[in-house]
Amino acid sequence: MHMPQPQLEPTEAQLIRRVCGGEPDAFEELVRPYERMVYLTAISILRNQADAEEVAQDAVLKAFSKLSTFRGECKFSTWLVEITYNEARMRLRKDRRHLYESLDDQQQDPEGDYWPRDFADWRPIPSELLEDDETRQTLQHAINSLSPSYREIVVLRDIENLSIKDAATILGLSEATVKTRLHRARLLLRDALAPGLDGCWSTGQRYQKVRPW
Amino acid sequence: MLEHRTEISESETLVIKKDAMTTIEISCVEVWREVSNYLEADISPELRERMEAHFKVCVHCSAVLDGMRNIVGLVADGRLFQTPPGFHKRLYSKIRLRP
Numbered sequence: 001m002h003m004p005q006p007q008l009e010p011t012e013a014q015l016i017r018r019v020c021g022g023e024p025d026a027f028e029e030l031v032r033p034y035e036r037m038v039y040l041t042a043i044s045i046l047r048n049q050a051d052a053e054e055v056a057q058d059a060v061l062k063a064f065s066k067l068s069t070f071r072g073e074c075k076f077s078t079w080l081v082e083i084t085y086n087e088a089r090m091r092l093r094k095d096r097r098h099l100y101e102s103l104d105d106q107q108q109d110p111e112g113d114y115w116p117r118d119f120a121d122w123r124p125i126p127s128e129l130l131e132d133d134e135t136r137q138t139l140q141h142a143i144n145s146l147s148p149s150y151r152e153i154v155v156l157r158d159i160e161n162l163s164i165k166d167a168a169t170i171l172g173l174s175e176a177t178v179k180t181r182l183h184r185a186r187l188l189l190r191d192a193l194a195p196g197l198d199g200c201w202s203t204g205q206r207y208q209k210v211r212p213w
Numbered sequence: 214m215l216e217h218r219t220e221i222s223e224s225e226t227l228v229i230k231k232d233a234m235t236t237i238e239i240s241c242v243e244v245w246r247e248v249s250n251y252l253e254a255d256i257s258p259e260l261r262e263r264m265e266a267h268f269k270v271c272v273h274c275s276a277v278l279d280g281m282r283n284i285v286g287l288v289a290d291g292r293l294f295q296t297p298p299g300f301h302k303r304l305y306s307k308i309r310l311r312p
Contacts, residue, residue, distance in 0.1 A: 027305075035300065036295070053304075056300075056304055057304055057307045061307040061308050115242075116245060125286075125287060127287065130292040139293055158289055159288055159289065183250070186285060190283075193284060
């Protein structure tokens with residue numbers, strides 16, 4: 001007989017039982033490992049700290065209220081991020097400022113081939129550079145400049161480290177579409193941050209140091 | 214040989230002689246299409262072998278791969294995006310305020 005694979009870590013399952021059994025304080029312990037995921041999901045869609053915080057608060061309240069309906073069909077973290085994602089999208093729909101962005105988004109053709117704009121050789125970038133404000137801001141700016149459908153997938157897969165399958169569930173897309181968008185987003189980021197975009201190799205000049213690395 | 218970085222076209226296919234019996238062919242455009250799946254280890258062993266052979270001889274595709282690998286590594290680093298100070302405390306405020 002086929003038995004369903006348990007999706008929950010035992011401690012999470014215990015915490016969920018405790019919350020549903022009348023111990024609301026256990027909820028913070030349950031959500032704590034995923035607080036950053038909740039915030040990043042919200043800010044990747046809303047791009048505004050105040051809105052992202054409010055949506056994050058609404059999302060955990062909703063998760064708390066609906067916890068007894070959680071059946072463990074997916075991981076708790078996926079369920080929580082999905083709630084956050086839907087809350088953020090609802091907020092966005094109410095906010096007309098983003099209409100222009102969605103139009104812009106539709107003009108992209110993720111199915112067509114993407115040609116890298118730059119073939120400059122990349123030296124490995126040491127991760128210690130992330131201690132540097134300028135490096136962090138440069139990377140953050142590049143991610144924030146992506147259109148929403150690309151930014152969301154980069155946040156879910158590359159920043160929050162969700163699987164392609166979980167990201168597809170949250171976004172309501174096929175895994176194939178998620179892979180295509182992820183691929184395009186990574187190429188766009190690479191181009192945005194490529195050292196050769198100074199144009200020096202085409203003009204025969206030496207690289208100017210415009211990136212922090 | 215690709216003379217200039219901007220002049221790669223789909224028709225310029227790199228041919229690699231694997232041995233006397235086999236020729237593996239893959240174009241730069243095909244490599245770019247799969248480079249993200251390559252990093253995800255989400256390609257067939259046969260395609261992986263062809264791409265690895267291509268990277269050994271094509272500086273342009275190696276640059277695309279190295280750049281993407283760099284970006285994916287940096288973006289995954291927890292220091293890049295952090296929650297604002299006091300976020301943890303505020304996050305549960307609406308739960309605490311519920312009737």
